Amino acid sequence: GAGVSQSPSNKVTEKGKDVELRCDPISGHTALYWYRQSLGQGLEFLIYFQGNSAPDKSGLPSDRFSAERTGGSVSTLTIQRTQQEDSAVYLCASSWTSGDPYEQYFGPGTRLTVT
Amino acid sequence: AQRVTQPEKLLSVFKGAPVELKCNYSYSGSPELFWYVQYSRQRLQLLLRHISRESIKGFTADLNKGETSFHLKKPFAQEEDSAMYYCALSGGNTGKLIFGQGTTLQVKP
Numbered sequence: 001g002a003g004v005s006q007s008p009s010n011k012v013t014e015k016g017k018d019v020e021l022r023c024d025p026i027s028g029h030t031a032l033y034w035y036r037q038s039l040g041q042g043l044e045f046l047i048y049f050q051g052n053s054a055p056d057k058s059g060l061p062s063d064r065f066s067a068e069r070t071g072g073s074v075s076t077l078t079i080q081r082t083q084q085e086d087s088a089v090y091l092c093a094s095s096w097t098s099g100d101p102y103e104q105y106f107g108p109g110t111r112l113t114v115t
Numbered sequence: 116a117q118r119v120t121q122p123e124k125l126l127s128v129f130k131g132a133p134v135e136l137k138c139n140y141s142y143s144g145s146p147e148l149f150w151y152v153q154y155s156r157q158r159l160q161l162l163l164r165h166i167s168r169e170s171i172k173g174f175t176a177d178l179n180k181g182e183t184s185f186h187l188k189k190p191f192a193q194e195e196d197s198a199m200y201y202c203a204l205s206g207g208n209t210g211k212l213i214f215g216q217g218t219t220l221q222v223k224p
Contacts, residue, residue: 042215048209048211091159106158
């Protein structure tokens with residue numbers, strides 16, 4: 001079956017511009033996670049959605065970062081006024097449920113470069 | 116604070132040699148520990164988790180609560196094991212993962 005998909009695969013933007021990154025989770029997965037993979041910081045948790053519950057935004061690095069999940073499926077991560085330190089690979093993952101150690105399935109990532 | 120430490124950025128071994136990728140964690144409760152692997156040009160994927168007590172591709176990992184460690188081991192490394200390995204911790208009820216910095220395993224022929 002189809003795995004987690006993300007778009008675009010690569011995004012180059014100028015400092016100060018806004019960007020939107022999209023994630024399509026595996027159909028039926030109720031939990032969705034965003035992570036960031038960067039050279040200096042490794043893999044960092046950003047935000048988590050579970051069903052209709054309020055998202056866990058504890059990993060978002062600043063208020064320039066926001067995310068939403070529409071209809072319990074597709075999610076969009078938005079970065080406003082991008083900075084060079086936002087350059088990284090943004091990974092999305094989904095799983096059947098949270099609260100138990102179910103396997104998280106990762107997408108291929110979006111490589112963001114801020115020039 | 117929740118933290119996962121992988122002290123080695125790079126581990127280079129010859130084919131057939133034993134491998135041990137180190138992972139130490141800091142967590143106040145009872146964490147779930149995982150190893151994720153990312154092969155070249157592939158997605159990050161789960162390798163194994165401590166609750167399953169399974170061996171995947173010849174790899175095993177034992178949770179040592181006394182030493183707060185979850186080292187990944189394989190008795191005989193293969194070239195196809197070359198990849199980036201991440202140790203991860205999940206605590207609480209959200210399932211979010213706290214990752215270590217990752218270790219690149221390079222298996223030379």
